[in-house]
Amino acid sequence: MSKRVMETFKLSAIALSLVIGLSACEGDDGATGSAGAQGPAGEQGPAGADGSDGANGTDGANGADGVNGADGQAGADGANGMNGQDGQSAPVLTRLATVPTGAEVTGAFLTDEGDLFFNVQHPSDANSLTESVNNKPFNKGTVGVLRGVNFNNLPKTIVNSPVPETQEERQVVVSALGEYQIIGQTNDTFAELGDAGLAGGLGVHYGIISGEKIIENNAPDFNGYVSTGEGEGYLFTNWEAYPGGVSRMKVEKDEFGSWSVSEAMMVNFDSVGGTAANCFGSVSPWGTPLSSEEWIVNSTVNSTTNASWNDPANTSTDNLEKLTAPDFPNPYRYGYTVEITDATSAAPVPVKHFTLGRYEHENSTVMPDRRTVYSSQDDTGGVLFKFVADAAEDLSSGTIYGAKLTQDAGSTEPATTGFDVTWVELASGNNATIEAWIAEYDGIDTSDYVDGLTSYMSLADVQAWANGDANYPSVADGGSAVTAGQPMDDRAAFLESRQAAKMKGATAEWRKLEGISINHDRALEAVGGVESIEGEDVKAAYIYMGIADLDNTLTDDEGDIQLSARVKDCGGVYRAKLEENYDLARIEPVVMGGTYRSSLTGAERCDVEQLSQPDNVIVMRDGRIIIGEDGFQENNTLWMYDPKSL
Structure with a gap:
C-alpha cells in the first residue's frame, strides 16, 4: 500500500x-x-x-x-x-459482537436462511470463565453461531453491544443480538456420536505419511454452509496451519434456533498432496466450498532474490518441512484455491485449481454468471486477480487477469481516494497442462541446490515470458535448470502469478488485501436482471474488499498506489460496482478506520469505536455489510456497516 x-x-x-x-x-x-x-x-x-x-x-x-x-x-x-x-x-457502524481476549473474528458466513456463523480464532488460553449459554470457556479455537436471530430480517436500527469492561465480559462473546452458541472447539471428538464422531479431534492435523498428530489447531478461519434442507446442512471450516485442514460438521437447527452436530469429519486431502494454511474462502453458486491456501508462496515481487526452498541451510523457508509430503515437497503444488466437490457425499473430493494462479490466496469469490472469479492476495505488494472460466461451473480451464489501478489525480487521503481499474490479461490455461508443468519440479531436493542459482522459476524466467521471448534463458543468463533454453510457455502466469502480473504491468501494491464478498442475489438482480430481492428494486450491486492495514506498498512514494499514512494499521473497506458481465472498472473507499496514533501503544493506536484492522467482509441481503476484525484490540469486534448512508 x-x-x-x-x-x-x-x-x-x-x-x-x-x-x-x-x-x-x-x-x-x-x-x-x-x-x-x-x-x-x-x-x-x-x-x-x-x-x-x-x-x-x-x-x-x-x-x-x-x-x-x-x-x-x-x-x-x-x-x-x-x-x-x-x-x-x-455512516452507520454498529458493534454486533466482541470476541474474547486474544481472539480474532473469523469465518463470518450468512446463510440463505439468515443464520450468522463466525469463529473465535486462537483466543487466550488464560480465558477460564464458563458462562451459562455454553458451559465451556473460550480458551480454544471455537466455531459458533448467533442463535435466535434472522439476519435477513433485521431492524434498521440496532443498539451497539458494549465495549467489554469487566474481566468476565472480556473472556466471552458479547453480542448485540441473539446468543453465541458454540458448535465445536479445537480437539472436540464428538464421542457421543459414536462412529459419526471425530476420534482424531476437530481441527487436529496429522502427517500424510506418518499418520502422527502434528498440531491441535486453534485457528478456525473460513466457514461455509451447504444446505441440505430447511434448518440443516453441512458446515465446512478452514483450520489455518501447516499442514492445512478443513472440517465438515453436519448441523441441524431446532424450533428454538439451537444447533446440534450429528456428524463430524476432517476432509481428506491426501489425493492432492495435502494443503497449506487454509485461510478464508467462499461457497460457489453451485454449492461447493472454495478453500484458500495462504502463506506458502514467498513471491519476492519487489526483490531480485530467486526462490531457494531447497537450500539445505534454510529448508524451513515457507514452512515446507511441516507439510510432511512425500520426499521433499514441491512448493509449486501449494498456494491455490481448492474446490471441495461432492460436498455432501460420504467422501468429499478436493480439487486444486491451478488455473486461478499461485499466490497467498485469502479468498476467491464466484460471480452469479458462474464463470467470473475475483481473488485477493493477502500479502505486501499483492495483486487483485480475476479469472474467467471457459464454461460455467467449471474452474478447471480459463483465463487469468491482474488489475491495473489508476489513482485519482491529486488525491492521497485514504477515506476519499479511489482508483480506476483496467485488466491485464496474463494467460489462458487448464489444470491438466499446468499440473504437467508443476510435475517437472517434483523430486527436487537439497542435493540439487547450487549457491547463487535456483532450482525453481527465476525472475529472469518470468521476465523473459513477460517480454514475449521465444525461449527461456540459459542458466548462465539467470534461467532455471528445469526450463533453460526450452521453448517459452505460460507457466509463469500460474506458478509465479504475482511476479508475472507485475511484470506485465498489473498493480502489485496491495497490502493485506483480505476478504472479497458479494451478495449473490443482489448482484444477480443488479447485473443479471433477475428479480431476487423481495421488496427492493436493486439497481446497483457491489463487491466489497477488506484491507487489514493501509501501510508499506500502499503508502510509499512508488508505483500506482500512493496513499497517505493517516489510517495506516487501522485499515478499511473498499468496494467496486459490478458492471456489465460482472466486470470491475472502479474501486472506492467505503469506510476507513480512524487516524492511527503511533505515539500510543497496543489497542489505543486505533479508536475502539472505529474499525481496527478489518479482515473479512460479507454482504447481507439488504445491502449492509458485516466486517470482522483481525487486529490488536483486546476484544476484537464484529461490525455491521450500512453503506446506504453514503
Whole structure:
C-alpha cells in the first residue's frame, strides 16, 4: 500500500458523502454559529435531547451556523447517526459482537436462511470463565453461531453491544443480538456420536505419511454452509496451519434456533498432496466450498532474490518441512484455491485449481454468471486477480487477469481516494497442462541446490515470458535448470502469478488485501436482471474488499498506489460496482478506520469505536455489510456497516 504527493484535490460523490458523514459523527464543541433561527426541534429525527446523544455530547456539526437550530440538529442527526439512529444519514457502524481476549473474528458466513456463523480464532488460553449459554470457556479455537436471530430480517436500527469492561465480559462473546452458541472447539471428538464422531479431534492435523498428530489447531478461519434442507446442512471450516485442514460438521437447527452436530469429519486431502494454511474462502453458486491456501508462496515481487526452498541451510523457508509430503515437497503444488466437490457425499473430493494462479490466496469469490472469479492476495505488494472460466461451473480451464489501478489525480487521503481499474490479461490455461508443468519440479531436493542459482522459476524466467521471448534463458543468463533454453510457455502466469502480473504491468501494491464478498442475489438482480430481492428494486450491486492495514506498498512514494499514512494499521473497506458481465472498472473507499496514533501503544493506536484492522467482509441481503476484525484490540469486534448512508 503506497503514498502520493498531494496535487489538486478531487472527491468522488461517494467520498464526499463519507466526509460529510464523518463530520456529523465527530463534531467539536464548535462555534455555535450565528445562533440561527433555533429552528423547530430538528425535523430530521427525534428531538435529540439537546445534543446529549451526540458524539461526546457535541452541539452538532460544528454548529452548522444554526441550521435547524444549534441543538435540535446536533442531538438527533449528528451523534445518533453514528450508531444507526434516524439521523442525518451519517455512516452507520454498529458493534454486533466482541470476541474474547486474544481472539480474532473469523469465518463470518450468512446463510440463505439468515443464520450468522463466525469463529473465535486462537483466543487466550488464560480465558477460564464458563458462562451459562455454553458451559465451556473460550480458551480454544471455537466455531459458533448467533442463535435466535434472522439476519435477513433485521431492524434498521440496532443498539451497539458494549465495549467489554469487566474481566468476565472480556473472556466471552458479547453480542448485540441473539446468543453465541458454540458448535465445536479445537480437539472436540464428538464421542457421543459414536462412529459419526471425530476420534482424531476437530481441527487436529496429522502427517500424510506418518499418520502422527502434528498440531491441535486453534485457528478456525473460513466457514461455509451447504444446505441440505430447511434448518440443516453441512458446515465446512478452514483450520489455518501447516499442514492445512478443513472440517465438515453436519448441523441441524431446532424450533428454538439451537444447533446440534450429528456428524463430524476432517476432509481428506491426501489425493492432492495435502494443503497449506487454509485461510478464508467462499461457497460457489453451485454449492461447493472454495478453500484458500495462504502463506506458502514467498513471491519476492519487489526483490531480485530467486526462490531457494531447497537450500539445505534454510529448508524451513515457507514452512515446507511441516507439510510432511512425500520426499521433499514441491512448493509449486501449494498456494491455490481448492474446490471441495461432492460436498455432501460420504467422501468429499478436493480439487486444486491451478488455473486461478499461485499466490497467498485469502479468498476467491464466484460471480452469479458462474464463470467470473475475483481473488485477493493477502500479502505486501499483492495483486487483485480475476479469472474467467471457459464454461460455467467449471474452474478447471480459463483465463487469468491482474488489475491495473489508476489513482485519482491529486488525491492521497485514504477515506476519499479511489482508483480506476483496467485488466491485464496474463494467460489462458487448464489444470491438466499446468499440473504437467508443476510435475517437472517434483523430486527436487537439497542435493540439487547450487549457491547463487535456483532450482525453481527465476525472475529472469518470468521476465523473459513477460517480454514475449521465444525461449527461456540459459542458466548462465539467470534461467532455471528445469526450463533453460526450452521453448517459452505460460507457466509463469500460474506458478509465479504475482511476479508475472507485475511484470506485465498489473498493480502489485496491495497490502493485506483480505476478504472479497458479494451478495449473490443482489448482484444477480443488479447485473443479471433477475428479480431476487423481495421488496427492493436493486439497481446497483457491489463487491466489497477488506484491507487489514493501509501501510508499506500502499503508502510509499512508488508505483500506482500512493496513499497517505493517516489510517495506516487501522485499515478499511473498499468496494467496486459490478458492471456489465460482472466486470470491475472502479474501486472506492467505503469506510476507513480512524487516524492511527503511533505515539500510543497496543489497542489505543486505533479508536475502539472505529474499525481496527478489518479482515473479512460479507454482504447481507439488504445491502449492509458485516466486517470482522483481525487486529490488536483486546476484544476484537464484529461490525455491521450500512453503506446506504453514503
